[in-house]
Amino acid sequence: MDLLEYQGKQLFAKHGIAVPSGEVASTVEEALAAAERIGYPCAIKAQVLIGGRGKAGGIKIAQDAAQAREHADAILGMDIFGPRGEGPFRVDQVWIEGGSDIAAEYYASVILDRGEKKLLAMVSAKGGMDIEAVAEEDPAALVREHIDPTRPFTAAEARPIVDAAGLDEDVREQAAEVLARLAEVASEEDASLIEVNPLIVTADRDVVALDAKVTIDGNALFRHQELAEIADTADDPQEAMAKEKGLTYVKLDGDVGILANGAGLCMSTLDVVAQAGGRPANFLDAGGGSKAEAIVDALTVITSDEKVTAILFNIFGGITRCDEIAKGIVEASSQLDLKVPLVVRLDGTNSEEGLAILGEADLPNLQQEKTMLDAARRVVELASQPNPRAEL
Amino acid sequence: MSIIVDSETKLVVSGLTGREGSFHGLRNQAYGTYLAAGVTPGKGGQDVEGVPIFDSIEEAVEERDANTSMIFVPARFAAPAIDEAIESGVHTVIAITEGIPVLDMLRTYWKAKEAGVRLIGPNCPGVLSPGKANVGIIPAQFFDPGKIGVVSKSGTLTYQIGNELKQAGEGNSSIVGIGGDPIVGSDFIDILKLFEADPETELIVMVGEIGGDAEERAAEFIAAEVTKPVVAYIAGFTAPPGKQMGHAGAIISGSSGTAQAKKEALEAKGVRVGESPTETAQIAVETLRG
Numbered sequence: 001m002d003l004l005e006y007q008g009k010q011l012f013a014k015h016g017i018a019v020p021s022g023e024v025a026s027t028v029e030e031a032l033a034a035a036e037r038i039g040y041p042c043a044i045k046a047q048v049l050i051g052g053r054g055k056a057g058g059i060k061i062a063q064d065a066a067q068a069r070e071h072a073d074a075i076l077g078m079d080i081f082g083p084r085g086e087g088p089f090r091v092d093q094v095w096i097e098g099g100s101d102i103a104a105e106y107y108a109s110v111i112l113d114r115g116e117k118k119l120l121a122m123v124s125a126k127g128g129m130d131i132e133a134v135a136e137e138d139p140a141a142l143v144r145e146h147i148d149p150t151r152p153f154t155a156a157e158a159r160p161i162v163d164a165a166g167l168d169e170d171v172r173e174q175a176a177e178v179l180a181r182l183a184e185v186a187s188e189e190d191a192s193l194i195e196v197n198p199l200i201v202t203a204d205r206d207v208v209a210l211d212a213k214v215t216i217d218g219n220a221l222f223r224h225q226e227l228a229e230i231a232d233t234a235d236d237p238q239e240a241m242a243k244e245k246g247l248t249y250v251k252l253d254g255d256v257g258i259l260a261n262g263a264g265l266c267m268s269t270l271d272v273v274a275q276a277g278g279r280p281a282n283f284l285d286a287g288g289g290s291k292a293e294a295i296v297d298a299l300t301v302i303t304s305d306e307k308v309t310a311i312l313f314n315i316f317g318g319i320t321r322c323d324e325i326a327k328g329i330v331e332a333s334s335q336l337d338l339k340v341p342l343v344v345r346l347d348g349t350n351s352e353e354g355l356a357i358l359g360e361a362d363l364p365n366l367q368q369e370k371t372m373l374d375a376a377r378r379v380v381e382l383a384s385q386p387n388p389r390a391e392l
Numbered sequence: 393m394s395i396i397v398d399s400e401t402k403l404v405v406s407g408l409t410g411r412e413g414s415f416h417g418l419r420n421q422a423y424g425t426y427l428a429a430g431v432t433p434g435k436g437g438q439d440v441e442g443v444p445i446f447d448s449i450e451e452a453v454e455e456r457d458a459n460t461s462m463i464f465v466p467a468r469f470a471a472p473a474i475d476e477a478i479e480s481g482v483h484t485v486i487a488i489t490e491g492i493p494v495l496d497m498l499r500t501y502w503k504a505k506e507a508g509v510r511l512i513g514p515n516c517p518g519v520l521s522p523g524k525a526n527v528g529i530i531p532a533q534f535f536d537p538g539k540i541g542v543v544s545k546s547g548t549l550t551y552q553i554g555n556e557l558k559q560a561g562e563g564n565s566s567i568v569g570i571g572g573d574p575i576v577g578s579d580f581i582d583i584l585k586l587f588e589a590d591p592e593t594e595l596i597v598m599v600g601e602i603g604g605d606a607e608e609r610a611a612e613f614i615a616a617e618v619t620k621p622v623v624a625y626i627a628g629f630t631a632p633p634g635k636q637m638g639h640a641g642a643i644i645s646g647s648s649g650t651a652q653a654k655k656e657a658l659e660a661k662g663v664r665v666g667e668s669p670t671e672t673a674q675i676a677v678e679t680l681r682g
Contacts, residue, residue: 112494114574114604117501149498190495220493222468263572264601267627271651272668274630283631299438307677316551317527318517348551349531372552373670 001216004047006095007230008212011189017181018208022097023385031072032065040064041099044071048089050082051213051358058091061099068096100210101203106167106175107131109195110147110182119147119186121158121179123165127198141165153183168341170249174207175199189227190220236306238282245297247284254279257302257311257340259295261320263285269314272372278380281308286320295328299336310341310383317348326354330361341382345375393520394566395541395586395593396458396484396512401525402428404452404482406473408440416464416488416529417443423532425525430455436622450479462527463487470514471496478509486527487513487577497575504577511577517569519549530567538563540588540676543580544599545572545606549627551667553599556673561666562680565593572601580610588618595621597672598663600654602628607654609626615661621679624658624665625672626651 003011009019021035024047035042053059059078062068072094079088081375113120124142128136135142143165147153158179162172182194190328193215200210217338221228248263250269256278260266266285273280282305288299302311305354315325325346342364346354358368367382369375393638403420407413418441421427427443429452433570436447446452449461461477463470463485470489478500479484485504492514492556493501501655504511512519518528529547540562544550546567554567568583580598587593600607607626614622628651653666664679667674 112498112574115606115609117575119498119500149495150502187495190493192494217494219467219491220495223493225506260548262546264544264599264627265548265552267601267631268546268549268552268625268669270630271627275667280630316548316555318531318547318551320548347555348534348548371670373668 001218001221001227001230002049003212003216003230004049004093004212005045005212006047008194008214009209011185011214012181012209015181015185015188017178017185018206019212020097020100020208020210022095024093024112025072026093028072028074028076029068031076031096033096034309035062035068035072036065038096038098040068042068043097043099044068044073044075045095045097046080046091046095047095048080048091049173050080050089052083055083056080059121080312081175096174100200100208102198102200103203103205104201105198106165106169106200107134107142107176107197108179108182108199109197110179110186110194111194112192113146116146117149119149119183121145121147121152121153121161121183123161123175123179125166127200147183149187152187153180155180158183158192168201170205170216171201171207174213178207178209185214189224190217191215192217198251211392224358238301241304242284242301245301247298247301248287248292249301249346250283251281251305252280253307254281255307255309255378257281257305257308259284259286259298259302259311260314261316265314265316269312269376271373273312273380276373276376276380278383281305291324292328292331294334295325296335299329299332299338303336303338308340309385310343310379312379313342313344313346314375315344315346315348317346317351321349322346322351322354323357326357330357330363331367333361333363333366336369338365340365343375343379343382345372393590393592394524395426395523395583395590396510396519396566396568397525397527398521399524400459401527402426402457402459403462403527404429404431404449404456404458404460405462405464406431406449406477408432408443408465409435409438409445413464417462420526420528423526425527428452428458430548438557446567449477449482452654453481458482460484460527463489465489467491471500474500474511474514477502478504478507478511482509484510484512485577486516486518487511487529488516488518489513490515492573494574498616499597501577502574512568513571513577516571516575516576517550519566520564521566522564530568530569532682535567536560538564539565539592539594539680540564541590541593541596542567543583543587543596543598544569544596545601546599546627549599552669553597553625553673557676560673560677562677565590568642572603574604578610579606581613584610584613584618584622588620593620595623595676597676598622598624600624602626602631602651602654603649605649608657611657611661611663614663622663623672623676623679624663625669626658626665
């Protein structure tokens with residue numbers, strides 16, 4: 001789960017890391033009132049889960065009330081695209097914070113290094129810019145050091161990293177303290193990525209986190225109630241519905257609805273449908289051990305996307321039992337009045353029982369295929385026929 | 393031969409009294425795996441279909457000589473259960489549970505490493521050595537004994553490819569699901585080493601997916617250390633680009649983690665990569681038959 005900048009900063013503040021004080025607002029009037037309380041100059045920052053906000057016009061400095069109104073009006077409701085064209089991300093909230101006098105911009109991060117199975121701390125004196133470019137053009141400028149995940153990481157241990165990065169000498173102690181606190185956020189809040197860019201030095205020589213990118217491990221939310229309450233911004237109606245029902249669903253822009261079990265098989269199903277000339281409408285992993293009710297929920301979510309003209313079920317049962325899937329399909333057909341054709345491929349645990357259940361139900365708009373490739377070809381063929389829903 | 397599980401395996405299942413634990417534990421037993429014991433704290437002295445239940449894994453090791461542990465307990469209790477298994481005296485721990493916090497696994501990973509215990513998973517389907525033993529949730533009916541070793545991040549994709557191999561008349565030495573979580577006990581390289589040393593394995597199929605750089609690392613290892621042919625499949629070419637948060641992940645791995653990048657890294661080291669599970673199985677069969 002990714003946190004918005006202001007949520008990340010609140011987490012930093014909880015762990016004693018200096019952040020500019022500010023307020024969150026979702027209307028122009030709220031933003032203006034916040035700016036008046038904070039004073040000028042102040043920064044008005046779009047709260048979206050994507051990098052490159054500044055370049056996209058999502059961060060503006062207001063020198064007075066008129067500018068605060070103008071900028072808040074421009075930013076709230078705008079669509080921001082990521083540096084690689086991701087999005088659009090609609091701006092529903094802005095964060096207003098006091099302007100900072102910046103003497104230097106650094107970079108600091110603590111992330112999970114999957115390969116080394118450790119946390120990795122990184123510090124650079126070259127902050128405030130694209131850190132990937134820094135890493136590529138001047139690798140020595142980005143100092144990296146692994147952290148032992150089995151015990152706390154202290155400021156004294158952080159100091160050599162800060163020294164090696166060549167930060168201004170008078171702020172190294174503060175910066176080392178910040179790095180130790182970032183590691184504390186990682187281990188105590190179950191954050192797998194914490195990135196501060198820029199970590200600034202103010203004119204008064206204070207070290208302050210001016211930005212916050214934080215990813216919290218979704219598996220650990222059970223032990224972080226406050227974080228669990230932060231709803232991930234799933235603006236899309238199908239994604240919101242799926243989340244409510246506990247399904248892993250990602251909306252795409254095609255017309256072939258996809259349901260598979262297991263993330264790997266589901267990804268592979270998207271690939272094979274694309275190879276067959278089709279365009280997947282979604283990614284939906286029904287997960288391990290899916291029960292009949294989960295299938296009803298999944299079909300409800302898939303068919304609520306009006307672009308969907310045919311649906312492919314690709315199930316290979318391990319922990320998932322094919323008879324449960326088949327019961328779910330039959331149940332969904334009686335509850336949902338499905339108007340689009342279903343292509344079903346069931347294989348694996350209890351597949352014979354599952355196929356028998358489907359055979360007995362004899363659903364008019366259901367076709368079975370034996371292999372994944374045949375099923376993909378068939379569903380692409382059906383999806384390209386005139387949309388049965390459009391004729392109604 | 394085969395790797396990790398075989399006729400010497402004496403299995404103890406943590407969570408055998410639960411619904412999924414008993415379903416799959418007993419399936420493993422029915423396949424021929426020696427199911428020595430189950431463990432559920434507070435239920436010691438009971439039995440599941442005649443299999444004795446103990447309060448701790450250590451007791452199961454002492455009383456029933458168990459040497460392999462399977463973890464089937466709910467996510468929030470799973471890391472302590474794995475830790476218990478690591479300290480119990482078994483040589484192999486296979487963790488099926490999905491949804492374990494990654495920091496818990498980070499600490500557990502190093503515990504296993506220090507204790508010299510082989511940890512497979514979590515969030516994996518387990519290990520099957522056809523004709524010998526099955527530990528986990530892999531549906532064994534889709535795999536015959538044979539010469540192809542399979543190592544995979546994905547459960548269902550593994551079944552898919554194994555099934556294609558069977559239909560083509562080929563079987564497997566062992567099928568190892570390493571799990572797709574960010575931190576897993578054994579990665580591609582650990583299992584490639586075992587297959588390289590296993591005389592029964594003549595060809596290795598490796599199934600990866602987007603995220604991390606385990607496939608890129610494996611490509612380097614294959615070029616340097618593996619003499620047997622390796623065929624790969626990568627899932628996720630049309631996967632939607634995730635919400636990009638920060639760039640630190642790409643910096644450490646030096647890779648974007650995309651399916652395309654992984655395919656290119658493998659092909660650069662001479663590993664053939666199939667376009668679909670079916671094509672991957674076909675390439676494996678062709679290569680094996682020369």
